[in-house]
Amino acid sequence: MDSLTIILTTIILHKLTNALDTATICNNDNACKCINNTVSCTTLAQDGVFVLPNGTEIVHFDNVPITIINNSTFANGKLQKITWVASKIKFVEALNHNDLKYLDLSRNNIIKLSDDIFYNCPCLEYVDLSDNQLNILSDNLFLHSSSLRTINLEKNIFNSISKNLFKHTINLQNLSIGNPNLTFLDENAMTNLYKLEYLSIENSGIRNLNQSSFGVHIYLYSVILNNCTHLTSIDNNFIGSSSNIKIIELNNCGTIESLPSSIVSLKNLQYLQMSNTQIQPNCQNGWFSQWFNNETTTVVGYEKYSNFIKTLNEINCPPTIYYTNSPITLQLTKKGIINCMAYGNPFPAFTWLIPGGLTFHENKQADVDIAHHPNIHNWDLNQIVSQSLLTDKNGSLHILRMLRTHIGNYTCYVSNKYGNSSKTVEVHLDSGVFFNIKINALLLGISSALGFLMLTILCCALKLLLKRLNCMKKRSQPTETEMGSTEKPKILPENV
Ligand SMILES: *[C@@H]1O[C@H](CO)[C@@H](O)[C@H](O)[C@H]1NC(C)=O
Ligand SMILES: *[C@@H]1O[C@H](CO)[C@@H](O)[C@H](O)[C@H]1NC(C)=O
Ligand SMILES: *[C@@H]1O[C@H](CO)[C@@H](O)[C@H](O)[C@H]1NC(C)=O
Ligand SMILES: *[C@@H]1O[C@H](CO)[C@@H](O)[C@H](O)[C@H]1NC(C)=O
Numbered sequence: 001m002d003s004l005t006i007i008l009t010t011i012i013l014h015k016l017t018n019a020l021d022t023a024t025i026c027n028n029d030n031a032c033k034c035i036n037n038t039v040s041c042t043t044l045a046q047d048g049v050f051v052l053p054n055g056t057e058i059v060h061f062d063n064v065p066i067t068i069i070n071n072s073t074f075a076n077g078k079l080q081k082i083t084w085v086a087s088k089i090k091f092v093e094a095l096n097h098n099d100l101k102y103l104d105l106s107r108n109n110i111i112k113l114s115d116d117i118f119y120n121c122p123c124l125e126y127v128d129l130s131d132n133q134l135n136i137l138s139d140n141l142f143l144h145s146s147s148l149r150t151i152n153l154e155k156n157i158f159n160s161i162s163k164n165l166f167k168h169t170i171n172l173q174n175l176s177i178g179n180p181n182l183t184f185l186d187e188n189a190m191t192n193l194y195k196l197e198y199l200s201i202e203n204s205g206i207r208n209l210n211q212s213s214f215g216v217h218i219y220l221y222s223v224i225l226n227n228c229t230h231l232t233s234i235d236n237n238f239i240g241s242s243s244n245i246k247i248i249e250l251n252n253c254g255t256i257e258s259l260p261s262s263i264v265s266l267k268n269l270q271y272l273q274m275s276n277t278q279i280q281p282n283c284q285n286g287w288f289s290q291w292f293n294n295e296t297t298t299v300v301g302y303e304k305y306s307n308f309i310k311t312l313n314e315i316n317c318p319p320t321i322y323y324t325n326s327p328i329t330l331q332l333t334k335k336g337i338i339n340c341m342a343y344g345n346p347f348p349a350f351t352w353l354i355p356g357g358l359t360f361h362e363n364k365q366a367d368v369d370i371a372h373h374p375n376i377h378n379w380d381l382n383q384i385v386s387q388s389l390l391t392d393k394n395g396s397l398h399i400l401r402m403l404r405t406h407i408g409n410y411t412c413y414v415s416n417k418y419g420n421s422s423k424t425v426e427v428h429l430d431s432g433v434f435f436n437i438k439i440n441a442l443l444l445g446i447s448s449a450l451g452f453l454m455l456t457i458l459c460c461a462l463k464l465l466l467k468r469l470n471c472m473k474k475r476s477q478p479t480e481t482e483m484g485s486t487e488k489p490k491i492l493p494e495n496v
């Protein structure tokens with residue numbers, strides 16, 4: 001009896017443990033595949049707890065509907081990657097996965113994320129919450145997520161980005177936030193994202209891109225603004241403070257009232273895409289007509305350019321300087337160009353005031369006040385001939401041979417009958433070369449000094465030697481006066 005019970009219980013127990021062992025999600029043969037540490041399920045109907053094989057690291061669910069993800073959704077597993085898409089998820093509570101690096105919950109119906117969703121995920125690097133129904137983003141959402149590299153919040157319904165949302169995600173490189181309801185970016189909303197490389201605000205309802213929201217992003221290379229149909233202005237400094245931008249996509253954006261002329265200063269720009277986007281023909285955007293024709297720049301798909309230029313040419317514009325390469329540093333005796341790019345209609349006169357007081361004119365007939373001036377003159381309007389400086393038709397000043405006297409502030413003044421404007425360019429001397437020259441001079445000084453010393457020593461030694469020889473000679477035939485005068489030198493050589 002006793003042994004039978006024991007045997008029976010063992011069998012039952014064994015069956016139970018077996019059942020427990022095998023009761024993982026992997027039993028759903030046709031919906032799930034479990035290979036190595038990865039569990040992939042497609043079109044699986046199961047609610048509640050998902051028991052994973054021990055040691056599962058990667059979960060990939062597609063169309064596995066659930067309403068809420070919470071602390072007890074996954075049993076077992078040390079999850080590093082969770083992909084759970086197109087599954088009608090509505091709520092997500094705290095994810096307690098210490099090793100989680102990657103989370104993709106896109107294409108669900110998420111309307112609410114618990115504030116502490118990521119508090120216990122210190123390793124999180126990638127979050128995709130795009131294509132959901134999020135309308136509020138808590139300031140604390142990424143409070144403990146400083147490891148994040150990529151955040152995708154596209155295609156939700158939130159209206160704004162607060163200044164605190166990305167305050168702690170200082171390692172972020174890739175950010176996508178566009179949605180049609182997004183119209184407001186707080187001041188400083190992105191100023192902490194020093195490492196940002198890729199920024200997409202496409203498909204959003206934003207009107208102005210203000211520098212105050214962005215700050216300085218020296219690594220930013222891609223700015224995606226496609227389909228921002230309400231966009232009218234982009235701050236000059238927004239582009240200007242991210243000097244390494246390579247790609248700007250501005251397709252399908254309606255009419256831009258003010259396109260930032262700082263685009264001209266982007267040395268690494270590969271292309272500016274502008275299909276089905278227009279620039280309003282106004283004086284502020286006039287620079288674009290000069291830049292567009294520059295063969296080194298690539299504007300992709302500005303179909304309406306001829307309309308733009310036609311209307312622009314009919315508008316009288318006072319000149320504005322849109323680009324100077326200030327400050328500039330030149331090497332001694334080398335040549336250099338000081339740029340002053342200006343747009344005005346009619347094309348303006350350029351006047352350069354250079355250190356030392358000389359004045360250079362180019363295209364001076366555009367301004368009646370200076371039309372009678374000599375091309376190059378001094379304070380008294382006396383014509384001067386310059387060997388080392390000249391101007392060209394585009395308004396640039398060329399320094400043919402950099403000298404110390406060329407250091408200083410150069411003022412570019414542009415004028416036509418509708419107005420004038422000016423900017424100052426600082427010209428410096430390459431301090432590296434300057435330093436080298438100084439060092440070289442110093443070395444030369446030292447070596448000459450040493451040489452001189454050596455010569456002196458040699459000379460003295462020779463002199464003393466001679467004198468000694470002289471003395472020895474004289475010892476044989478000493479004279480009263482010579483003895484007295486050579487007494488000291490006679491001792492010295494013996495001590496040397
Ligand atoms: C599973 O892991 C083994 C060894 O770690 C590896 O050789 C194999 O390719 C993996 N299989 C798959 C499908 O990843
Ligand atoms: C987690 O959510 C399920 C519903 O999916 C619910 O039954 C369960 O009580 C929740 N557990 C916790 C700890 O909130
Ligand atoms: C996982 O491991 C635990 C012990 O660490 C064990 O109790 C449990 O039965 C295992 N589950 C599966 C599904 O293997
Ligand atoms: C979540 O579950 C873990 C253990 O799985 C537990 O340590 C933690 O306290 C739980 N957190 C919450 C908020 O329930």
Ligand SMILES: *[C@@H]1O[C@H](CO)[C@@H](O)[C@H](O)[C@H]1NC(C)=O
Nearest residue numbers: 150152173174175176197198
């Ligand atoms: C950033 O994300 C976008 C789309 O989400 C992708 O196309 C791009 O390659 C990513 N860039 C980097 C640097 O990860």
Ligand SMILES: *[C@@H]1O[C@H](CO)[C@@H](O)[C@H](O)[C@H]1NC(C)=O
Nearest residue numbers: 134135157158159180181182
């Ligand atoms: C988002 O925009 C749509 C259409 O413009 C509007 O109907 C909806 O109310 C907006 N939602 C929110 C949360 O602002």
Ligand SMILES: *[C@@H]1O[C@H](CO)[C@@H](O)[C@H](O)[C@H]1NC(C)=O
Nearest residue numbers: 183184185186206208209210
């Ligand atoms: C940009 O600044 C203007 C005022 O200068 C303000 O009206 C607008 O809302 C700001 N835009 C954004 C996106 O913050």
Ligand SMILES: *[C@@H]1O[C@H](CO)[C@@H](O)[C@H](O)[C@H]1NC(C)=O
Nearest residue numbers: 180203204226227228229252
């Ligand atoms: C552009 O935005 C509109 C609405 O804002 C949307 O319907 C359309 O699909 C978007 N186009 C692209 C190419 O994303």
Ligand SMILES: *[C@@H]1O[C@H](CO)[C@@H](O)[C@H](O)[C@H]1NC(C)=O
Nearest residue numbers: 264266290294295296297394
């Ligand atoms: C053309 O563009 C390049 C790079 O932006 C610039 O260095 C050059 O001066 C431009 N030329 C003219 C004539 O504007």
Ligand SMILES: *[C@@H]1O[C@H](CO)[C@@H](O)[C@H](O)[C@H]1NC(C)=O
Nearest residue numbers: 290293294392393394395396
């Ligand atoms: C002036 O600019 C035009 C293009 O706008 C260019 O072709 C020309 O080479 C430039 N001239 C000088 C002297 O740089």
Ligand SMILES: *[C@@H]1O[C@H](CO)[C@@H](O)[C@H](O)[C@H]1NC(C)=O
Nearest residue numbers: 355407408409410424425426
């Ligand atoms: C040039 O101008 C700057 C400020 O614009 C000034 O600090 C500097 O002293 C000036 N340099 C000379 C040589 O006048």
Ligand SMILES: *[C@@H]1O[C@H](CO)[C@@H](O)[C@H](O)[C@H]1NC(C)=O
Nearest residue numbers: 367369415416418419420421
């Ligand atoms: C330059 O323009 C200002 C107005 O912006 C005007 O007051 C001034 O007289 C102009 N200077 C010259 C020399 O035309």
